[in-house]
Amino acid sequence: MTIHIVEVSRITPAPNSDSVLNSSNLLTIPLTFFDLPWLVFKPAKRVFFYRLIESTREQFHSFILPKLKLSLSLVLRDYLPLCDRITWDPNEPKPSIVVSKNDAVLVSIAESDADFSIFSGYGQRPASEIHNSLPEVPVSDDSASALSLQITLFPGQGFSIGVAAHHGVSDGKTSTMFIKAWAH
Known part of the structure; x- marks a missing residue:
């Protein structure tokens, strides 16, 4: 199976008039004692498959992919911590989630020739x-992204959405609610 990364996008939350992101300040959410053990675990990863046999590569990239990006941007307004990063500053007593105006979710767009x-x-x-x-x-020495996505097109067959979410920011229920909100 060969996978070709076609594009890497940064999807930011859609503007919202009453959003925390309207201010120029950073919002810092310290992790609780119960969140700390999850920092050492690898991100939870899931793949969702969608059969789409009647769509061509051009239709996917010009019609479906822009709708996926737009709907992701809209739902991220309600899930701001998923756009951000977990930081562990040595000068701070515990790690925290830092919410800033410029953060985004990285979305890789790929194509595969697999069955x-x-x-x-x-x-x-x-x-x-x-x-x-x-x-x-x-992940770097002082931070980790909360969420990453990969949309893989299998031309003439369908596509998949791969999700990797850090447990320090979201649990299973939050991750499932986010995916359901995005799908809606």
């Missing part, structure tokens, strides 16, 4: 190849 039905079916599948449909979460 969509093998990956989206019910049988056993090679897990190592499914990992190619999952995004990497950018």
Whole structure:
């Protein structure tokens, strides 16, 4: 299975008149004692498959992908911490989520020549190849992104949306509610 990254986009929350982001200040949300153990775990990763056999590559990139980006931007207004990063400043007593005006979710757009039905079916599948449909979460020495997405097109077959969310920012319920809100 070969995957070609076509584009990497930064999707920011759509403007909202009563948003915290309207101010020029940073919003810092300190993590609680119960959040701290989750920092050492790798991000939770999931892949959602959508069969779409009647769409061409051009239709996907000109019609479906812009709608996915717009709907993501709209739903991110209600899930601001997912746009941001977890920081661990050595001068601070504990890590925190920093919400700033310029933060965004990284969305990788990819194409694959793999057989969509093998990956989206019910049988056993090679897990190592499914990992190619999952995004990497950018991590540095002093911060980590809260969320990364990868949309992979399987031309003439369908597409997948890979989600990697850091447990320090979202739990299973929050992640599921975000995906449902985006799909709605």
